[in-house]
Amino acid sequence: xxxxxxxxxxxxxxxxxxxxxxxxxxxxxxxxxxxxxxxxxxxxxxxxxxxxxxxxxxxxxxxxxxxxxxxxxxxxxxxxxxxxxxxxxxxxxxxxxxxxxxxxxxxxxxxxxxxxxxxxxxxxxxxxxxxxxxxxxxxxxxx
Amino acid sequence: xxxxxxxxxxxxxxxxxxxxxxxxxxxxxxxxxxxxxxxxxxxxxxxxxxxxxxxxxxxxxxxxxxxxxxxxxxxxxxxxxxxxxxxxxxxxxxxxxxxxxxxxxxxxxxxxxxxxxxxxxxxxxxxxxxxxxxxxxxxxxxxxxxxxxxxxxxxxxxxxxxxxxxxxxxxxxxxxxxxxxxxxxxxxxxxxxxxxxxxxxxxxxxxxxxxxxxxxxxxxxxxxxxxxxxxxxxxxxxxxxxxxxxxxxxxxxxxxxxxxxxxxxxxxxxxxxxxxxxxxxxxxxxxxxxxxxxxxxxxxxxxxxxxxxxxxxxxxxxxxxxxxxxxxxxxxxxxxxxxxxxxxxxxxxxxxxxxxxxxxxxxxxxxxxxxxxxxxxxxxxxxxxxxxxxxxxxxxxxxxxxxxxxxxxxxxxxxxxxxxxxx
Numbered sequence: 001x002x003x004x005x006x007x008x009x010x011x012x013x014x015x016x017x018x019x020x021x022x023x024x025x026x027x028x029x030x031x032x033x034x035x036x037x038x039x040x041x042x043x044x045x046x047x048x049x050x051x052x053x054x055x056x057x058x059x060x061x062x063x064x065x066x067x068x069x070x071x072x073x074x075x076x077x078x079x080x081x082x083x084x085x086x087x088x089x090x091x092x093x094x095x096x097x098x099x100x101x102x103x104x105x106x107x108x109x110x111x112x113x114x115x116x117x118x119x120x121x122x123x124x125x126x127x128x129x130x131x132x133x134x135x136x137x138x139x140x141x142x143x
Numbered sequence: 144x145x146x147x148x149x150x151x152x153x154x155x156x157x158x159x160x161x162x163x164x165x166x167x168x169x170x171x172x173x174x175x176x177x178x179x180x181x182x183x184x185x186x187x188x189x190x191x192x193x194x195x196x197x198x199x200x201x202x203x204x205x206x207x208x209x210x211x212x213x214x215x216x217x218x219x220x221x222x223x224x225x226x227x228x229x230x231x232x233x234x235x236x237x238x239x240x241x242x243x244x245x246x247x248x249x250x251x252x253x254x255x256x257x258x259x260x261x262x263x264x265x266x267x268x269x270x271x272x273x274x275x276x277x278x279x280x281x282x283x284x285x286x287x288x289x290x291x292x293x294x295x296x297x298x299x300x301x302x303x304x305x306x307x308x309x310x311x312x313x314x315x316x317x318x319x320x321x322x323x324x325x326x327x328x329x330x331x332x333x334x335x336x337x338x339x340x341x342x343x344x345x346x347x348x349x350x351x352x353x354x355x356x357x358x359x360x361x362x363x364x365x366x367x368x369x370x371x372x373x374x375x376x377x378x379x380x381x382x383x384x385x386x387x388x389x390x391x392x393x394x395x396x397x398x399x400x401x402x403x404x405x406x407x408x409x410x411x412x413x414x415x416x417x418x419x420x421x422x423x424x425x426x427x428x429x430x431x432x433x434x435x436x437x438x439x440x441x442x443x444x445x446x447x448x449x450x451x452x453x454x455x456x457x458x459x460x461x462x463x464x465x466x467x468x469x470x471x472x473x474x475x476x477x478x479x480x481x482x483x484x485x486x487x488x489x490x491x492x493x494x495x496x497x498x499x500x501x502x503x504x505x506x507x508x509x510x511x512x513x514x515x516x517x518x519x520x521x522x523x524x525x526x527x528x529x530x531x532x533x534x535x536x537x538x539x540x541x542x543x544x545x546x547x548x549x550x551x552x553x554x555x556x557x558x559x560x561x562x563x564x565x566x
Contacts, residue, residue, distance in 0.1 A: 039254070040158070041368035044418060084418065086361060091154040 001114055002044070003085050003093045008109040009078035014051045014071065022105055029101035037085070042096060046083035076109075090114065148193045155201040156185045161282045161369075163209050165260035170213045172319055174263060174281065175309035180216065184209040257282075258373040259321045261366075265334040268315050273308040274337045275344075280305055282369070283362050293355045294344060331374075335383050335440065338366050342387050346394075360391050371426070378435020381426045385444035388423030389451050392416040403548060408456045420451045439475040442467055461491035478509040486519050494526040514543040518553060525560055534560035 007013075017023065037043035053071040072078060081103065087093045093112045102108055160181060167177035187208045188201075198204040264278040276294070279285045287305060291298040322330040345359030367384040374380050396414040399405050427448055430441040446467050453459040468484035481504055489497025501520055510516045521536030537557035544550045 039369065039372035041365035041372070044422065086365065088157070091150055092158065095151070095154045095158055 007081035013080040048081040165256035378433035381430035382441030385426035389447040392419035530563035
């Protein structure tokens with residue numbers, strides 16, 4: 001199964017990269033951890049994200065769209081980085097996540113969320129979606 | 144709480160299992176015994192951890208427990224009964240200072256140990272089926288029941304296959320080392336063959352099958368990624384990895400809502416997995432950078448990549464595909480490659496080019512009863528404006544097809560040819 005692992009933001013990560021010895025040490029440890037993940041065939045991709053001050057939100061309300069500039073207030077709900085892992089089950093993802101060095105100078109959190117898989121859609125996909133998919137394929141055939 | 148700890152123990156063990164077995168195999172020189180010793184370490188952990196809580200570094204704890212098991216085993220002198228000369232030599236050193244000798248062996252490059260275990264499980268003294276079962280058991284950590292379900296055979300059959308494979312390896316008196324020099328290429332080919340066999344078993348799974356069958360694709364990709372980690376200079380390892388990642392990127396698009404198979408030209412490309420394509424293209428780049436652009440796996444990956452890069456069949460670079468098939472034919476000659484090459488040339492240079500190439504194949508006994516040959520010929524003739532002749536080819540293909548929905552599709556094409564020809 002595929003999971004996304006979020007590194008939750010903290011007040012430190014929201015300040016952006018700090019050129020301290022601690023940061024360098026964390027990057028070293030994280031590099032080693034990533035190497036382990038790659039060697040185990042677990043890591044598919046991953047990256048760090050800039051603070052929310054560099055981000056934007058697009059809010060939807062019916063047909064209306066409005067753009068909101070960062071930074072965003074609810075720091076603990078923000079994301080500072082992510083991985084995508086391929087694991088056998090959630091228990092394996094949890095074990096790998098426990099081996100991760102603390103990504104932040106203070107207390108921090110990782111969050112693991114499994115991707116939807118084909119089997120999950122069996123009961124949800126409506127006949128219209130199936131039909132639209134068929135139409136899309138027909139269009140591709142005609143090209 | 145105890146149940147939680149047991150789950151942790153079992154999960155940590157699953158993650159570490161292959162490395163434990165690899166390290167122990169180097170000491171005891173017997174994969175079967177190494178697997179038993181690793182299993183003993185798990186039993187110890189299951190007894191200890193609920194009492195003393197999960198250790199800070201559970202992986203190191205398991206390895207230490209496994210080492211102790213190996214030392215006990217040596218002390219009991221079980222190994223003395225074995226008559227292999229190299230074991231005797233190792234034992235001379237080990238019996239003086241067993242703990243140090245094992246310590247040294249286990250501190251060797253872990254990657255090398257894992258690679259040597261992969262080479263052992265895929266040893267050419269074993270049949271491809273036995274290699275696949277043993278690899279899934281030792282490296283993939285699948286149970287015999289899972290392997291049996293995946294390969295659609297009974298559990299006793301798989302269990303026996305694995306027992307026999309271990310016995311064969313034991314009797315062969317192998318060196319348990321990473322092969323180097325001239326011996327390496329055929330051994331590596333054997334490893335790649337096994338991983339691709341596992342992948343193709345998963346790829347052949349259909350909608351009604353046990354999910355574990357489809358999981359074989361993910362398992363093979365994982366094996367390929369692990370292999371790439373421990374053999375980072377082997378171009379064909381990356382060629383195979385690229386091929387598997389790109390083929391797997393289409394898994395979701397190749398099955399329709401009713402479970403029917405959808406061929407590549409009809410697939411909804413929006414459903415191709417872009418992450419896997421990206422990974423596949425990166426692996427292919429690495430294979431080429433290592434000088435492996437003419438390896439059979441790298442060439443097949445390059446073919447898959449041509450489709451992955453194209454937004455539609457019409458936008459596909461058929462000239463590139465045609466020349467890749469020319470090169471593939473040189474390193475991996477087969478009638479099926481020749482047929483695909485003819486199809487590629489027909490797409491790149493027109494139906495007459497395809498017809499010219501197919502003429503030789505029609506006479507070959509290998510493809511005479513192969514439905515796709517006649518379907519391809521029908522397609523070339525139709526595109527060349529010879530609908531009447533095409534009809535007979537599609538009918539011939541339908542008669543040879545073993546698959547009901549494919550037969551219906553081919554008869555439909557034959558009927559359309561009949562109309563086009565004004566019959």
